[in-house]
Amino acid sequence: MERAVLPGDPPVEIRVRRSARARRFSLRVAQADGGVTLSLPRVARLDDAMAFVQAQEGWIRRTLARQPEMTPVCAGATLPFEGRPVSIVVAPEQRVAELRDDRLLLPVRSRSLGAQVAGYLKTAARTRLAAACDRHAAALGRRFRAITLRDTRSRWGSCTSEGRLMFSWRLIMAPPEVLDYVAAHEVAHLAEMNHSPAFWAEVALLCPDYRARRGWLRTHGAGLHRFDFAAPPAPAGGASGD
Numbered sequence: 493m494e495r496a497v498l499p500g501d502p503p504v505e506i507r508v509r510r511s512a513r514a515r516r517f518s519l520r521v522a523q524a525d526g527g528v529t530l531s532l533p534r535v536a537r538l539d540d541a542m543a544f545v546q547a548q549e550g551w552i553r554r555t556l557a558r559q560p561e562m563t564p565v566c567a568g569a570t571l572p573f574e575g576r577p578v579s580i581v582v583a584p585e586q587r588v589a590e591l592r593d594d595r596l597l598l599p600v601r602s603r604s605l606g607a608q609v610a611g612y613l614k615t616a617a618r619t620r621l622a623a624a625c626d627r628h629a630a631a632l633g634r635r636f637r638a639i640t641l642r643d644t645r646s647r648w649g650s651c652t653s654e655g656r657l658m659f660s661w662r663l664i665m666a667p668p669e670v671l672d673y674v675a676a677h678e679v680a681h682l683a684e685m686n687h688s689p690a691f692w693a694e695v696a697l698l699c700p701d702y703r704a705r706r707g708w709l710r711t712h713g714a715g716l717h718r719f720d721f722a723a724p725p726a727p728a729g730g731a732s733g734d
Contacts, residue, residue, distance in 0.1 A: 496530070496538065496542055506528050508529075509531045510531075510532055514532055514533045517536070517540075530545055559714075560717075563718050563720065564720045566606070567581065568580065573664065573665060574666075574668050575666060578591065580605070580609060581597050582605065584600050586599040587599055589609075596612065613664050614641055614664075616664050617641060617661040620671055622639055628679040628699075631697070636657050638655075639657045643661065648713070651682065651685070657678050662719075663716075670705050670709060672699065673702050674709075
């Protein structure tokens with residue numbers, strides 16, 4: 493991928509992506525890392541595209557200013573689990589990760605602490621999402637084929653025409669009713685593969701107050717992407733917390 497720089501204080505790195513499908517210049521700021529991507533047609537001149545970027549400098553900097561700061565997942569850090577804050581604690585006596593009240597206790601391992609936390613969250617997310625999808629599919633009288641978890645940035649879930657459901661495992665950090673709404677949303681696609689009024693009627697049948705839950709995601713969802721699970725391994729001997 494090409495790179496360019498928007499000069500200023502501070503300068504902003506621009507990822508340049510040429511696409512055969514692009515018909516015009518467009519800019520996107522990633523929720524996950526604040527990266528700025530410029531998309532342009534393959535035959536477009538980069539100078540023209542950067543002139544477009546310069547004209548959009550105000551929007552770029554305002555959007556970047558609203559981006560949440562990344563939070564490394566490490567010992568002593570706090571992150572949400574099912575909507576409530578949980579502290580990360582390395583406990584040498586632990587053999588497996590365990591949630592105890594408002595603490596997630598982790599054993600001392602060579603595997604990075606962030607990876608251990610992510611593994612725990614993924615397991616919990618799969619359990620909660622599978623139960624929610626089973627319940628909603630039964631209510632709808634439909635069946636799905638499989639559930640896949642990913643760390644997606646642009647969507648919280650999806651449903652294929654073959655009945656395969658995909659979800660972001662970061663949903664486990666949201667309140668339970670929000671995770672339930674996303675499960676209902678994707679299961680409703682088993683009946684309506686669109687976003688027509690008929691589709692939203694199916695969602696309302698499964699989740700009557702879906703608007704409030706959808707609103708939570710729109711307001712707070714980006715914050716779930718600010719947690720960086722690529723933290724370094726816990727030190728030998730571990731660090732414990734009370």
